[in-house]
Amino acid sequence: MLFFIVLLCCCAFAYFWTPPEAFCKWGVEIDVQKYNAHYKERHWVFGAFYKEEIYNHNGDLVYAYLVRPDFSDKQDGKLTRYSYIFTWDGTKCTDGSASSEDPPESNGTNYVGVIDEMKEYRSLSFSHIDDAKWNGQKCMVYYNVNTSAEAYYVDYNGYLIGYVKDLHKYKSTIVKNYTYYSSIAVAMSDFTFDENYGFRCPDDRVFDLPSADFARCAATTTNSILSLVLAFIAFVVIIVF
Numbered sequence: 623m624l625f626f627i628v629l630l631c632c633c634a635f636a637y638f639w640t641p642p643e644a645f646c647k648w649g650v651e652i653d654v655q656k657y658n659a660h661y662k663e664r665h666w667v668f669g670a671f672y673k674e675e676i677y678n679h680n681g682d683l684v685y686a687y688l689v690r691p692d693f694s695d696k697q698d699g700k701l702t703r704y705s706y707i708f709t710w711d712g713t714k715c716t717d718g719s720a721s722s723e724d725p726p727e728s729n730g731t732n733y734v735g736v737i738d739e740m741k742e743y744r745s746l747s748f749s750h751i752d753d754a755k756w757n758g759q760k761c762m763v764y765y766n767v768n769t770s771a772e773a774y775y776v777d778y779n780g781y782l783i784g785y786v787k788d789l790h791k792y793k794s795t796i797v798k799n800y801t802y803y804s805s806i807a808v809a810m811s812d813f814t815f816d817e818n819y820g821f822r823c824p825d826d827r828v829f830d831l832p833s834a835d836f837a838r839c840a841a842t843t844t845n846s847i848l849s850l851v852l853a854f855i856a857f858v859v860i861i862v863f
Contacts, residue, residue, distance in 0.1 A: 637751040639764050640744060642780045644733035646839035649803030649812070657793045665736050666803070666812040669837030670705065673813050686710040688815060689720075692836035693827060708815060708828050715815065715823035739774065739785050739798075746774070756784040757799065810834060 644667065652663040660679040666672070670691035678684050686709070693706040707718045734740045746764070754763035756775040761783060765773040775784030785798040815828045823829075 636747040636749070637764060638745055638747050639774065639776060640780070641733050641737070641740060641782065644736075645805060646837065647805040647808050649808050650736060651801045651803070653799040653801075655795075655797045657795055666808055667736070668808060668810075668813065668834070669839040671813045671832060671837055683819060684712045686815065686819070688813065688828065690813065690828070690832055691838070692832045693825075706825065706828075708820075708823060708825075710815065710820055710823075715820045715828075717824050717828070733781075737782055737800075739782065748774075759783065 647668045649664070649666040652665075654661055654663065661684075662677045662681075664675045664677070666674075670689070672687075672689040674685075674687040675683055676685040688708040689705055690708070691705040705720050707720060709716050709718070734742070734744055740746070748764040749766045750764070752763050754761055754769075754775060756763075759777065761775050761777050763769060763773050763775050765771070769786065770789040772787045773785070774782060775786075777783050781800070781802065783800050785796070785800075787796040788794040789797075810831050810833075813832050814830065815823060817829055820828060
């Protein structure tokens with residue numbers, strides 16, 4: 623009985639952060655700084671389309687990964703391959719495939735899947751939450767011990783904009799900055815490889831523009847944006863009144 627009382631008390635003082643659902647069409651740039659390492663990740667998502675690029679400190683592209691659901695094959699009337707997966711490792715381009723009798727979920731790559739700190743979790747609990755600023759932007763900071771050990775900086779819409787870990791341990795310090803792309807900033811050309819680096823790809827279709835029909839979005843981007851705006855207005859009303 624005492625155990626459950628303690629558990630209830632702990633839960634009463636816990637602060638939970640649940641990231642919002644990702645839009646059907648969106649992107650993010652993640653600036654990562656570690657001990658002796660600095661690089662940038664860029665991610666683009668449009669339903670079942672997904673692309674990731676990694677750039678080194680000098681701004682050179684060193685890795686690219688692309689999922690193209692518009693490349694599908696059928697055998698005896700059944701869908702045997704719903705997408706091609708292309709990878710460029712800095713020197714060569716390879717292609718693979720993912721097979722299924724059914725197409726993938728229409729959400730594509732979700733927000734949690736792109737943000738490493740979230741891992742497989744859709745909700746995290748913390749001991750503390752405070753008002754804060756990240757790169758001059760007002761936000762909330764979630765943490766357990768202190769903001770130097772590990773802290774999540776979240777904007778008023780619930781999106782992670784900053785992450786720090788082990789600031790007091792020089793060789794294990796991690797600092798990440800997140801900058802998001804709107805749906806307008808994500809184009810179909812983002813889901814191709816550039817011939818300047820991918821010229822040796824086994825399938826030349828990787829350079830062709832895909833059709834948006836294969837995105838298979840469950841909801842329109844307009845509806846997603848409208849929901850976000852309404853949520854933000856509700857938040858402002860709560861703060862003001």
